[in-house]
Amino acid sequence: MPTEMLKLILIMIKTLSIIGGGLAGSEAAWQAATRGIQVDLFEMRPHTPTGAHTSGELAELVCSNSLGSMLPDRPSGMLIHELESLESLIIKSARKSRVPAGRAFAVDRRKFSEIITEELSKNRNIRIIREEVKEFPPKPCIIATGPLTSNSFSKIIRDYTGAENLFFFDAIAPTIESDSVDMTIAYWGSRYDINAALNGDYLNCPFNKEEYDVFIHELVRAESYPIKEFEAEIESGVKAGKGLFFEGCLPIEVMARRGHRTLAFGPLRPIGLSNPLIENKPYAVAQLRREDLEGRYLNMVGFQTNLLRKEQGRVFRMIPGLANAIFSKYGQMHKNIFIYSPEILNPSLYSQKEDGVFFAGQICGVEGYLASTAMGLLAGINASRLLNNKELIVFPPETMIGALSHKITQPEIESFQPVKESYGVLPPLEKVIKARKLRYQSLYQRETEIFNEFLETIN
Numbered sequence: 001m002p003t004e005m006l007k008l009i010l011i012m013i014k015t016l017s018i019i020g021g022g023l024a025g026s027e028a029a030w031q032a033a034t035r036g037i038q039v040d041l042f043e044m045r046p047h048t049p050t051g052a053h054t055s056g057e058l059a060e061l062v063c064s065n066s067l068g069s070m071l072p073d074r075p076s077g078m079l080i081h082e083l084e085s086l087e088s089l090i091i092k093s094a095r096k097s098r099v100p101a102g103r104a105f106a107v108d109r110r111k112f113s114e115i116i117t118e119e120l121s122k123n124r125n126i127r128i129i130r131e132e133v134k135e136f137p138p139k140p141c142i143i144a145t146g147p148l149t150s151n152s153f154s155k156i157i158r159d160y161t162g163a164e165n166l167f168f169f170d171a172i173a174p175t176i177e178s179d180s181v182d183m184t185i186a187y188w189g190s191r192y193d194i195n196a197a198l199n200g201d202y203l204n205c206p207f208n209k210e211e212y213d214v215f216i217h218e219l220v221r222a223e224s225y226p227i228k229e230f231e232a233e234i235e236s237g238v239k240a241g242k243g244l245f246f247e248g249c250l251p252i253e254v255m256a257r258r259g260h261r262t263l264a265f266g267p268l269r270p271i272g273l274s275n276p277l278i279e280n281k282p283y284a285v286a287q288l289r290r291e292d293l294e295g296r297y298l299n300m301v302g303f304q305t306n307l308l309r310k311e312q313g314r315v316f317r318m319i320p321g322l323a324n325a326i327f328s329k330y331g332q333m334h335k336n337i338f339i340y341s342p343e344i345l346n347p348s349l350y351s352q353k354e355d356g357v358f359f360a361g362q363i364c365g366v367e368g369y370l371a372s373t374a375m376g377l378l379a380g381i382n383a384s385r386l387l388n389n390k391e392l393i394v395f396p397p398e399t400m401i402g403a404l405s406h407k408i409t410q411p412e413i414e415s416f417q418p419v420k421e422s423y424g425v426l427p428p429l430e431k432v433i434k435a436r437k438l439r440y441q442s443l444y445q446r447e448t449e450i451f452n453e454f455l456e457t458i459n
Contacts, residue, residue, distance in 0.1 A: 014038055016383050017141040019133050019153070021045070021058040023090055023369055024361025024376030025144035026116050030089035031380030033125035037387055041120065044132035044150065056130070057113035058120055059090065062148075062334075063172050065112075065291055065299055067094055067105040067369050068421075073444040075421040079370045079400040080105065082451055083377060089119060090373040099290045100201040102190040108292045136160065139356030140386060142379045146372075147336030147362045154337060160357070161344050171251045171304035171333045174312060175297045177326040178203075181288070186321035191272030202289055203298060204273050205321040206282030212264065215318050219256045222311040225333065251306045251333070267302025286319045297328050305331035340416055341365045341408040348392040349379045349405060358383050365408040367418035374401045374421075393458055397427050399451045 016032050018025050021043030029041045046056030068076025084091045097111040120126050134152050137143075145153055147170065186205050207215065255262050264270070268284040275282070288298035305312060309330045317323050339345075341364050344352060349364065351357040360379035361372040378401060382392045395402030403425040419425055426443055433439040 014387055015040060015138075016387065017137040017139075018042065018144060018380075019137055019141065020144035020146050020149075020361070020363075021120075021128070022144065022146045022361060023059050023372045024146065024363075024379070025142070026059040026120060027088060027090050027373050027376035028142050028144055028360050028380030028383070029120060029126050030123070031086075031377055032384040033123050034087070035381070035384040035388070037125065037384045039126045040129055041126055042129045042131065042133050042137070044130070047130055047132070055113070057110075057117045058128075059093075059116040060113045061107070061109040061369065063170065063304065064301075065099075065106050065109045066101060066289070067107070069103050070105045071103055073441055075400065075423055075425075076105070076370055078444060078447050079374060079421045081448075082399060082401050083370070083373060085451070085455060086377060086381075088373060088377055089116060090369075090376075093119070097293075099293055101289050102201040104201075104289070106289055108290075110292065140358070140383055141356065142358040142360050142376075142383055143363060144360040144376060144379070145363055147338065148334060149337045149363060157339065157363075161339055163340055163343065169306075169333050170336045171306055172331050173300045173303040173305065174316065174327050174331040175291050175299050175329045176288070176322070177328055178288075178295055178298050180322075180324050180326040181205075181298070182321045182323060186288075187275050189273060189275070202287045202301070204275070204282075205286040205288070205319050206270070206273075206275065206278075207268070207284040207286070207320055208280070209283040211318075211320055212268075212284045213260075215315070216256055216260055216263065218315050218318060219253055222253060222315050223308050224251075224253060224306045224311075225308060250304070252303050253305060253307055286322075300331075303331065306333040307331065336362065336367075336418070338363055338365045338418055342411045342416065345409050346392075347394045347402070347405045347409050348382050349375060350382060350386070350392055356386070362418065365416065365418050366404055366420060368420040371404055371420045374404060377401070378405060396450050396454055398446055399454065400426070400447060403427070 015038045018029050018039060018041045021041055025041060029039045033039050043058060070080060071077045072081060080091060093112055093115040094105060094107050096115055097107045099106050099108050121128060132150060136156055143157065149157065181203060186203050189204055190201050252263065255266060264284045268286055270282045270285045273282065273285045287301040289301050291297035291299050307315065312330050313327065317325055339359065345359055345364060346352055349358050349360055358379040360376045364375055366372055366375055385392055395405060397403050397406045400421050404419065404421065407419050407425045423440060423443055426447070429439065429442055433442055
C-alpha cells in the first residue's frame with residue numbers, strides 16, 4: 001500500500017493499539033492520550049501471568065525498586081530530567097511513591113504501580129483491555145511487550161521481523177522482612193554520612209575479613225538453577241545472544257566467581273560506610289534498601305541471584321545481621337527477549353517498513369527502567385504525531401533519549417546487546433578532556449543545552 005494512502009487511513013482511524021502494560025507501554029499510552037489519541041492498551045496480566053510478575057497492576061517493577069541516581073550530572077539523572085520535562089507519567093508517579101534511598105531514586109513498588117494503574121484507568125482516552133493478544137494487532141500499534149513477551153506473541157514478532165528473537169538472562173534480588181534483621185549488628189547509614197549509626201537510607205551489614213572469606217567461599221560453591229531449565233522455555237528457533245547474562249545485572253554468584261575480592265570492590269564495597277560507634281572499619285558491607293514506605297520489607301541491594309531457594313537461605317543468612325532473616329521474596333532468574341533493532345527500526349522507533357508499527361521499551365534492545373520508559377515516551381509521541389499527520393521526531397544523539405534511540409538502531413552493530421543510559425552511549429566531545437569528572441560535567445552541560453533547544457522546537 002502506498003505510504004500516502006496508509007497515512008490517510010491512519011489519520012481517519014485515530015485509535016492506537018499498544019501491546020503491553022509495562023513501563024514502556026504505560027508511558028506510551030499516557031503520551032498518546034494526552035495528545036488526544038484514543039488508546040487501546042492491552043495487558044495480559046493477571047489472566048495470563050509471567051514468570052516474574054506478581055500482580056496485575058500496570059508498570060509493575062520486577063527487579064530492583066530503584067530507578068537509578070538522581071544526581072543531575074549522572075546518566076540516569078540526565079534521563080530523569082529529560083523525561084520529567086516531557087511530563088512523563090512514570091517519573092511523576094515515582095516522585096509520589098519515593099522512599100528514602102540516599103541519592104538513588106527508589107520507590108515503594110506497590111504504590112508506584114497502583115498510581116500508574118489509577119491514572120491510566122481514569123483517562124478518558126485510554127481503554128485498558130485485559131487479554132493476551134494472540135494475533136498481530138490492528139495498526140497503528142506500539143509493541144511494548146517487554147522482555148517477558150509470551151511465547152505465542154514472540155512467534156508473532158518473529159514472523160513480522162523475519163528474524164529470530166534474541167534473549168539474555170536477567171536476575172532479581174531477594175527481599176526480607178525488616179523485623180528479622182539483627183539490629184545489634186546492622187546499622188542505618190548512607191555513604192560518607194558522619195552520623196551513619198543514627199540515620200541514613202540504607203541498612204548496612206558489616207563483614208570483617210574472616211566473615212567475608214567464609215561467605216565468598218560458600219557463595220561460589222552454592223548450587224544454582226540449571227540454565228537449561230530456562231532454555232527449555234524458549235520456543236524452538238529462537239537463538240540466544242552471545243552472552244548469557246546482561247553485564248549490568250549479573251547474578252551475585254557469577255560476580256563472586258570472577259575473583260575473591262570482586263564483591264568487595266563492587267556491591268559490597270565498604271567505602272564511606274564505617275560505623276562511628278564501632279572502632280574497627282568493615283572489610284565489606286552488604287546494604288539493604290527499603291522496599292515500601294513503611295519500611296516493613298528490605299531489598300538486598302546488588303544481590304540478584306539464580307541460586308536455589310534453599311541455598312539463598314543458607315548462604316545469605318551468613319551475612320552479619322541476617323542470621324535469622326525471613327525472606328518475603330526469593331531472588332530468581334528470568335529470560336529477557338529483545339529484537340535486532342538495527343535491521344528493524346528507525347531512530348524514531350518506527351518500523352523501517354513504515355507500515356504503522358512502532359516498538360518500545362526493552363523489547364527493542366534497551367535495559368533498565370528509565371531507558372524502557374524513555375523508549376515508551378518516544379514511541380508514544382511519534383505514534384500520536386503519525387496519527388495527527390505530523391513529522392516524526394528524532395531526538396539529537398547528544399541527549400540521553402536520542403543517544404539510546406540512535407544506539408539501538410545503528411546498522412553497524414555486530415554483537416547487539418541491550419544498552420542502558422550511560423556516558424558511553426553519548427557522542428564524544430569535540431575537544432578531548434582526559435579528566436573524567438570534568439569530561440562528565442562537559443557532557444552534562446552539552447546535553448542540557450541541546451535538549452532544552454530541541455524541546456523548544458518540538459513544543
